[in-house]
Amino acid sequence: MEQQRTIRKRGKLRIREDHISGYLFIAVAMVVFLLFTIYPLISAVITSFQNYKPFGSTWVKLDNYETALSNKLFWKACRNTVIYTALTVPLSLVIAFIVALMILPFRRGTQSFFKSLYYIPAVASAVVTSMVWLWIYDSSDAGLFNQLLTFFHLPTQQWLTSSKTAMLSLVLMALLGGNGSSIIIYIAALMGIDNTYFEAAEVDGATFWQKVRYIVLPLCKPTTLFLFITGIINSFQVFINAYMMTGGGPDNNTTMIGLLIFNNAFKYGKYGLACAQAILLTILIAAMTAIQFKVAGSDVEY
Amino acid sequence: MAAKGLYSQHHHNPRMRVVRNLVLALILLSFAGVVLFPLVYMVSWSFGPNVKMSSSLYTVFPRKWTLDSYKAFFDFSPYSLRWLLNTFIMAAGTTVSNVIFASMAGYAFAKVRFPGNKFLFFLILVAMMIPYQVTQVPLYILLVNKFNMSNTYAALILPGCVTSYNIFLSKQFFSGIPTALIENAKVEGANQFRIFWSIILPMSKTVLAVMAINTFVGNWNTFFWPFLATTQDSMYTIQVALKTFKDASWTLLSPMMAGATISALPMFILFFTLQKYFLEGVTVGAVKG
Structure with a gap:
């Protein structure tokens, strides 16, 4: 007791x-x-509800939000961000998936070698990569891509300084530079698929493409959704490529929300407006994420 | 051999398998060549001449290789070496404090019962979803305008000294450790600090290494906050310095590539010596994310 x-x-x-x-x-x-x-x-x-001043901010109710939502540039920045995201995120997932599939049949050591190789660009900072790509895209005849075009007797391009190609140039740079981690994550997912699925499919005489379509893709769906959602979240916050390479130009054709918020806050000192825009961005991202979970269905657990 | 069944093993004709793997390797290597080309371009032109880019230099790689451009970058400012030191101090400071304090918090959220545990961790999870643009403006007003802390190491290190992501990462790992292990130690009279120090930490070297590497590389490469928090060139980090160097000497390809190479080199060395942890770090946050 x-x-x-x-x-x-x-x-x-x-x-x-x-x-x-x-x-x-x-x-x-x-x-x-x-x-x-x-x-x-x-x-x-x-x-975001104030007109910010170092000493004595004043309340302005919803003025900042009204200014933000009635500003043409804000909507243009939204449009640019959506275009950039729609072009980079799905395409880089496709690239990462294909590369991962191709790395799969090799031995573990060889797999690691390829994983490392594709991961290297992720180790360099965004400032460094932007500086190198600035020269690759240089509008003069000395720019690397223009040298390439000249070599094939094609007319040179203005790449970053023409409104036709500026956005596409940023997209191309993202597609070629940023797939390392997605590839590694996809390989991990592929390695996790139980071999009995494939054995059963083999018995039924399934081809390689049928196995990919009916076994690999459905089983990789949680991974795809994860990469898709994180990809979109990151892409919506993108700032440094436009800031370093185009400054948002030409004619604000590459001004994205991240850059617009930065400019409003730290270039023009409109802190209230910048905060309102940042909060609108948060709401937008949250809504997009919620929609994706809805669309993807309830079979994905987190 | 999980998942190998996706590809036919060509048991009847092993030569087919060799040919297929060769073709795949060739495609993978050529695409890797495209992906890595900007970095190869960067390193090779960093050895180019310290002159304005002109039509006489119409080559993919420089014709003559010299160290002039490296000299030009270091001559650009008396603080060139200081920039690397500043970056190191910032990255090392945030790394050490994250490894200590984020792992402690992660352990408490995973294995110690106290009122508010679930709620506080939920708050941290929610915070991870908030875009950094939201917090940057108030953070700038707080540290730079109100506390006058611009151009100090404290301003560079403090905002990132314990990140929500690192707390989340370590909590995920510690949750996997069997609770019985901790209960046994408790029965034997060990307190939580002892348990954490002599049982948990020795088991967690990998996750701590991953956390350290991610934090160090992330801070070495970060631009946004150091750019806002520094105004004197003696306090720039290398990324901020590169940006000013770019603005000052546009048209000088080789010195710019030399600067870029100098700033990226420490990270490449780190990557090649600790590859395993880099690659592990990618999946550790994603699986069961």
Whole structure:
């Protein structure tokens, strides 16, 4: 009896000890989280209803949102972001999937070699890649792509400075540069498929393409959805390529939402408007993500 | 051999398999050549002459290889080496504090019971979905305008010193550790700090290494925040410096490529020495994401 009671007592003590150590473990992380995530988030919402001034901001109700939504440039930036996303995200998934399929039949060592090879561009910073591509796209005859066109006796292009090709140039750069991690993730998913599926298909005399269509694609659906959603979220926030390479031009044809928010905040000092636009962007991303989960169906678990 | 059944093994004709793999390898290598070309172009032109790009230089690779452009980049500013040091301090500082504090928080969320555990972790998950544009403006107002902290290492390091993603990453990993292990240690009288230090951490080297590498590379390569938080060239990080260098000496291809190569080289060295953790780091966050 006596012993049991002390055990129970000790158990309770243990739990309280756990509470204290739990809070101690998360203390630093929570202070940082409060200061640099929660506070800025709340502050952004407040600022979006204000005309920000260092001393004495004034409340302007929904003015910033009205300004944002009635601004032609905002809608153009939205359109550009959607075009950029629609061209880069699905296509780079297709490229990553095909490359992963091609790497699959090799031995583990060879697989790692190819994975590393395709991952290397991801190690270079966006500033570095932008600088190199600026020269590849250089509008003069000395630009690499123009040298290539001249070699094939084709007319040279203005690449980044013509409204016809500027957006496509950014898309091409994204397609060739950013597939490393998707390839690796796809290979992991492919390696996880149980071999019995293929054996059964073989018995039924299925061809390679039938196996891909009816076994691989459905089983990779969660991976595809994951890559698709994260791809879209990242693509909607894209900033540095347009900032470094085109400055949004020509004629704002490559101004995307990320760049527009940056310009409003740090070029024109319109903090309130920038915050309102950033919050609109958040709502847009959240809505898109929710729609994708709905469309993809309930068979995907996270 | 999971998933190998997708491809026919060509048991009747092994030569077919060799030919098929050769063809696949050839295609993979040529596409890799295209993907890697910008970097090859960068490195090779970094050894080009320190002169304006003109029609006389119409070649894919430089004709004469020199180190002039590297010299030009280091002569561009007295702070050239300082930029690399600043970047290192920022990246190393955020990495150390993330490995310590994010893993501690991740462990608590995974294995320690306390009121508010679920709710706080949920908040962190939600925070991960918020675009960085939302928090950057208030963060800038707070640290630069209110606290006057621009051009300090503290301003560079603090906002990223414990990230939601790293807390999430380590929580996912620690959740996989059997609770019985921790209960046993508790019965033997160990407190949570002891358990974390002498049982959990030694088991978690891989996830800690992945976290460290991701954080270090991410911070070395980041542009946006250092660009906002620094105004003096003595405090630039290498990425910010590259941008100003680009604006100052456009038309000078080779010095620009030399600067780009210098800034990317430490990351390439890191990648080739720690490949395994880089590749692991990609899937660790995605699987069961």
